[in-house]
Each structure stands twice: as C-alpha cells, then as structure tokens.
Amino acid sequence: MAERPRTYKTEGVVLRRRNIGEADSIFTVFSEDQGKFDAVAKGVRKARSHMRGHLEPLTRSRFLIAQGSSLDVFTQAETITAYRGVREDLDRGAEAIYCAELVDRLTVERQEHRDVYELLLDELDALDAGCPLHVTRLFEVRLLAMLGFELQVDGCATCGSRLAEEDQLLAPAAGGLVCPSCRAGAGAGRRISPRAIKVLRFARDASMERFAGLRVDAGLGRELHLALADVIRAVLEREVNAGRFVEQVARLPASHSVTSRDVQ
Numbered sequence: 593m594a595e596r597p598r599t600y601k602t603e604g605v606v607l608r609r610r611n612i613g614e615a616d617s618i619f620t621v622f623s624e625d626q627g628k629f630d631a632v633a634k635g636v637r638k639a640r641s642h643m644r645g646h647l648e649p650l651t652r653s654r655f656l657i658a659q660g661s662s663l664d665v666f667t668q669a670e671t672i673t674a675y676r677g678v679r680e681d682l683d684r685g686a687e688a689i690y691c692a693e694l695v696d697r698l699t700v701e702r703q704e705h706r707d708v709y710e711l712l713l714d715e716l717d718a719l720d721a722g723c724p725l726h727v728t729r730l731f732e733v734r735l736l737a738m739l740g741f742e743l744q745v746d747g748c749a750t751c752g753s754r755l756a757e758e759d760q761l762l763a764p765a766a767g768g769l770v771c772p773s774c775r776a777g778a779g780a781g782r783r784i785s786p787r788a789i790k791v792l793r794f795a796r797d798a799s800m801e802r803f804a805g806l807r808v809d810a811g812l813g814r815e816l817h818l819a820l821a822d823v824i825r826a827v828l829e830r831e832v833n834a835g836r837f838v839e840q841v842a843r844l845p846a847s848h849s850v851t852s853r854d855v856q
C-alpha cells in the first residue's frame with residue numbers, strides 16, 4: 593500500500609471542531625484532494641495560538657499537516673476565505689453549519705470528492721454574498737446526486753412514465769416522484785406542487801448564481817424545504833442503519849457467519 597508523505601499540504605473547509613484535553617482540538621476538514629479527514633491542533637485553545645483563527649469552523653484554509661501515528665497533526669494553517677458574512681449572521685451561519693453537517697454525515701473519510709468540495713465553496717460563497725437562503729435547496733439536490741442519491745424528478749421514479757403537470761407524490765424510498773398508479777408500492781411520501789417540482793428540476797442543472805436569482809416566496813420555500821428534508825432524513829437513516837450493520841459485524845467473532853437475523 594502506498595504510504596502518504598510524512599507531511600503534506602492541502603486546502604479545505606473546516607466542518608467542525610471538538611475539544612480534547614486541556615488545550616487541543618480535533619478538527620474535521622473537507623479538503624479539495626482528500627475529502628473528509630480529522631486532524632488535531634495542539635494547544636490551539638491557548639490565547640497565543642497562531643493557528644486558532646485559521647481553524648474556525650466554516651473557514652476555508654490552507655494547511656500543512658504532519659502524519660501522526662493515530663491522528664494527523666496540523667502544523668500550519670492559513671485562511672483563504674474567512675466567510676465573515678456567514679459567521680456574523682445567525683441565519684446564514686445556521687444554514688452553513690447545516691450544509692457542513694450534511695457533508696460530514698454523508699461522506700466517507702479520505703475519499704476525494706472535488707465536486708462536493710466545489711459545491712460546498714459555491715454554497716458558502718453564495719451565503720457570504722448575501723444570496724437568498726433558498727440556495728441551500730440547490731446544495732441539497734446536487735450533494736445528494738454527487739453521492740449517489742439522485743432524485744428522480746422528470747418521470748415516475750418507479751415506472752418511468754411521464755407525469756402530468758399537477759401535484760405529485762415525492763416518495764423518498766422510491767427515489768423521487770411517483771405516478772398515481774405506482775403510489776401504492778412507493779412507501780410514505782409528500783404531495784408537492786408543480787411549482788416546487790419545477791424548482792427541483794432547475795436545482796439539478798442551474799448554476800448557483802442563476803438559482804439564487806429565482807423568485808421563491810415563503811410558501812414555496814417552505815414546501816421545498818420540507819420535501820428535501822424528507823429525502824435527506826430517509827438517506828441519513830439508511831446510512832446510519834448501514835453504519836450500525838458495519839459496527840455489529842466488527843464486534844462478531846471471525847468465525848461467526850452473519851445472517852440477516854443477526855442484524856435486525
């Protein structure tokens with residue numbers, strides 16, 4: 593197996609921090625060329641730490657990192673973009689933290705995903721520039737697609753038939769919109785309006801800038817928010833269940849064969 597160099601440079605967005613010991617913190621970063629990883633910054637909570645400001649969550653920074661025996665160690669950090677407009681505004685800050693959390697929960701350690709990195713930067717740039725908060729809906733739609741959960745919004749997700757321009761059922765377990773004749777087997781869902789469906793289709797292809805320019809009134813904004821929240825909840829539950837499965841398998845003795853009964 594190829595070894596990583598003893599020290600390496602990368603750039604990324606700090607997703608979150610957790611404190612350990614007296615003055616250290618572990619930071620989860622989503623980087624341009626390595627995806628998500630954790631590394632520790634020693635003494636970073638001391639007032640004189642020169643790295644502190646460059647490792648704030650939601651900051652885009654350049655890092656120099658030393659490979660550690662268990663956890664890598666930040667040796668230098670330098671801010672590229674501080675996103676003050678995001679961090680100094682409660683609503684924008686909450687929106688950005690939500691996006692960072694989604695990236696954290698839906699990605700795997702050290703798996704490069706440049707598209708996700710670019711998307712996260714686009715979202716932070718848009719929020720920082722004062723774009724309307726519905727830009728997060730584009731972020732959600734695209735993030736899901738990049739990670740293999742593309743929402744079917746053109747035709748019926750089950751049979752592929754064309755959908756009339758009327759309210760449709762969005763069924764997360766089916767992977768998108770389902771036509772009236774497939775509804776019985778599609779699982780739980782939420783009815784969404786033709787207006788909302790158009791926005792979901794637009795979110796799939798539009799640039800962040802064009803999407804930000806879309807007029808989304810409060811009712812439509814709420815409808816889209818709830819619809820995508822359903823989908824994300826379903827995807828996260830599936831991921832969490834898969835994660836539990838892995839943990840249970842890890843705890844089993846090597847000779848034990850796994851049957852479906854063991855993991856229920």
Ligand SMILES: [Zn+2]
Binds near residue numbers: 748749773
């Ligand atoms: Zn159908």
